[in-house]
Amino acid sequence: MVLPIAPPEFETDAAGAIVYPVDNGEPLANDTEHLEWITFLKNGLEDWFADREDVFVAADLLWYPVEGRPDISKAPDVMVVLNHPAGHRESYQQWKENGRPPNVVVEFLSKSNTAEEILDKLDFYSAMGCDEFFVYDYRRGKFHAYLRDRGAGLRARARSVDGTWDSPLLGVTFGLDASEQLWVRRPDGKLMETQRQIWKRAEAEAKRAEVEAQRAEAEAAKAARLAAKLREMGIDPDAL
Numbered sequence: 385m386v387l388p389i390a391p392p393e394f395e396t397d398a399a400g401a402i403v404y405p406v407d408n409g410e411p412l413a414n415d416t417e418h419l420e421w422i423t424f425l426k427n428g429l430e431d432w433f434a435d436r437e438d439v440f441v442a443a444d445l446l447w448y449p450v451e452g453r454p455d456i457s458k459a460p461d462v463m464v465v466l467n468h469p470a471g472h473r474e475s476y477q478q479w480k481e482n483g484r485p486p487n488v489v490v491e492f493l494s495k496s497n498t499a500e501e502i503l504d505k506l507d508f509y510s511a512m513g514c515d516e517f518f519v520y521d522y523r524r525g526k527f528h529a530y531l532r533d534r535g536a537g538l539r540a541r542a543r544s545v546d547g548t549w550d551s552p553l554l555g556v557t558f559g560l561d562a563s564e565q566l567w568v569r570r571p572d573g574k575l576m577e578t579q580r581q582i583w584k585r586a587e588a589e590a591k592r593a594e595v596e597a598q599r600a601e602a603e604a605a606k607a608a609r610l611a612a613k614l615r616e617m618g619i620d621p622d623a624l
Contacts, residue, residue: 394454404454405446406474412444414494420578421492421522421566422461428568428576429464429554440465442476447486449512451479458508460489466553485513487553493521506530510537516553525564
C-alpha cells in the first residue's frame with residue numbers, strides 16, 4: 385500500500401503538537417441494523433473477555449497507524465488487540481500502543497458501503513499489519529474471511545466443510561443460519577446473544593424464579609396448616 389502524500393500542514397494545538405481528531409465526522413452506524421450488528425459483536429466479545437485485562441475491544445474508534453499523519457486513519461466497526469491493555473481511549477494511536485496494530489477487525493456492510501471501499505479497507509488492514517479481517521454483508525447475507533498469509537498479507541479463506549469460518553486468534557466461530565443471519569459461537573460453545581436476547585432470557589429466568597418461589601411459599605403454607613390441624617387433634621407433627 386502506498387501512503388498518500390501528506391498535506392503541507394496539519395492542525396496543531398497550543399503547544400504545537402499535531403492534533404489527531406477523535407471524530408472523523410462520520411456516524412457510528414449508517415442505519416439501525418448496522419448499529420445492532422456492531423453492538424452485538426462488541427458486547428459479545430467484551431463479555432467473553434471480561435475477565436481479561438489484556439484484551440482491548442473497541443467499536444468505531446479512530447485508529448492512527450502512522451505518527452505525524454492524522455490524514456491516515458480508519459475506524460473499524462469492531463477491532464480487537466490481544467495481549468494488550470484494555471481500557472478507555474479517545475483514539476488508537478499506534479505509536480503510543482507499543483506499535484501494536486489491531487489483530488482482528490470486523491466490518492458490517494450497510495447500503496452506503498461500496499465494493500471499492502471494502503477493497504480499500506482490505507488493502508489498508510493488510511498493509512498495516514492486521515492478522516484477521518471479517519466482513520458481513522447483512523443485507524445480502526454474505527460473509528467473508530481474510531487471514532494473514534505470512535509474507536503475502538491478508539488472503540481470503542473459504543468456509544470450513546461445515547459451512548463456518550473460524551477466527552484462530554479470537555477462538556470464535558462465525559456462521560450463517562438458514563435465513564443467512566450471522567451467528568457467533570464462543571470458545572465455550574455458547575452462542576453470543578444480542579442485548580434483547582439477554583434481557584428476554586433474564587426476564588424468563590426471573591419469571592421462573594418467581595413461580596418457583598410462589599410454589600414453595602404455597603407448599604410451606606399448606607404444611608403449616610396441616611401441622612396446625614394435627615396439633616388440634618393432639619398429634620405432635622414433629623414426632624411423625
